[in-house]
Amino acid sequence: MKSIDLNNLETVEKGQILLKQGEIAKYGYFVKSGCLKSYAIDSSGKEHIMQFAPEDWLITDLDSFTNQVPSQVGIEAIEESEIFVLSRSEYSDITNFDEEDITEMAIKFRNNLIASNKRIIGLLSATAEQRYIDFTVTYPTLVQRLPLKLIASYIGVTPEYLSDIRRKIAHK
Numbered sequence: 001m002k003s004i005d006l007n008n009l010e011t012v013e014k015g016q017i018l019l020k021q022g023e024i025a026k027y028g029y030f031v032k033s034g035c036l037k038s039y040a041i042d043s044s045g046k047e048h049i050m051q052f053a054p055e056d057w058l059i060t061d062l063d064s065f066t067n068q069v070p071s072q073v074g075i076e077a078i079e080e081s082e083i084f085v086l087s088r089s090e091y092s093d094i095t096n097f098d099e100e101d102i103t104e105m106a107i108k109f110r111n112n113l114i115a116s117n118k119r120i121i122g123l124l125s126a127t128a129e130q131r132y133i134d135f136t137v138t139y140p141t142l143v144q145r146l147p148l149k150l151i152a153s154y155i156g157v158t159p160e161y162l163s164d165i166r167r168k169i170a171h172k
Contacts, residue, residue: 008085012077019075025064027085031057034081035142037150038073049154051116052078054141058108078150123156129165131155 009032012018019025021041029036036053038061050073053059064071065088077083115138122131132155136143142151152162 010083010085012081012083014077014080016077017074018077018083019061019064019071019073021072021074022070023064024068025061025071027087028058028060028065029053029075030084030086031055031059032082032084034077034079034083035145036075036081036083037078038075039153040073047153048156049150051112051119052139052142052146052154054139054145056108058105058112062109078146128155128157128161129168131157132162132165132169 012034018027018029018036031053033055035055036059038050038053038059040048040050042048051059059075061071061073061075063069068088118134118138122134126134132151135151135155148159148162152159155162157165
């Protein structure tokens with residue numbers, strides 16, 4: 001995005017928490033390189049990955065960011081990443097962006113919404129194998145980059161079962 005303030009480019013280390021569940025999201029993040037994840041921790045302490053944000057994706061808790069309510073997710077860097085940090089005031093002032101940037105942001109948010117909707121439908125109705133295939137379509141650059149445990153968490157299976165799925169697909 002051309003209008004993003006290049007002074008807001010930050011390098012974040014693997015494991016760095018950008019947003020904790022329950023905090024108000026003050027920033028959105030545009031990933032230049034690396035990868036972030038959004039996740040929720042349930043009452044038993046289990047992590048559920050909601051979304052990955054590899055290069056060229058935007059990520060935040062949009063409800064918290066927009067409405068200033070406690071975030072339902074956390075955001076963490078799962079690789080060392082370079083991110084553009086977009087504050088709520090910058091995002092809210094449409095004059096900060098040219099028409100091309102607004103179009104690009106709208107496309108990115110639309111694509112995030114489409115991916116989220118597909119994910120919800122998959123969790124409700126698809127087999128684990130189909131959810132893995134959908135993951136590979138949505139995040140083709142992450143298939144080889146991410147540890148099995150993160151992909152397994154995303155599709156809702158154990159790492160061992162994901163290994164079985166991958167073996168089965170490879171033998172087809």
